[in-house]
Amino acid sequence: MTHPTQGDELDAIAAVVRRLLPDHRNPEAFHLAKADAVWRIRRLARRIRAGH
Numbered sequence: 001m002t003h004p005t006q007g008d009e010l011d012a013i014a015a016v017v018r019r020l021l022p023d024h025r026n027p028e029a030f031h032l033a034k035a036d037a038v039w040r041i042r043r044l045a046r047r048i049r050a051g052h
Contacts, residue, residue, distance in 0.1 A: 007045035014041040 004012070017037050023030040 005049065007049040010041045010045040010048070014038045014045070017041070 014037075017034060020034060
């Protein structure tokens with residue numbers, strides 16, 4: 001059994017964030033913030049995998 005890499009772990013976190021329920025008080029802002037967080041985590045995962 002292999003241990004997940006840092007990049008794999010960040011991708012898993014991004015998947016969890018993507019499934020979060022929206023804030024009904026301000027759903028548009030929630031979706032924008034969620035999309036930004038997912039993008040940042042995935043970008044970091046790519047950089048870690050590339051060795052940067």
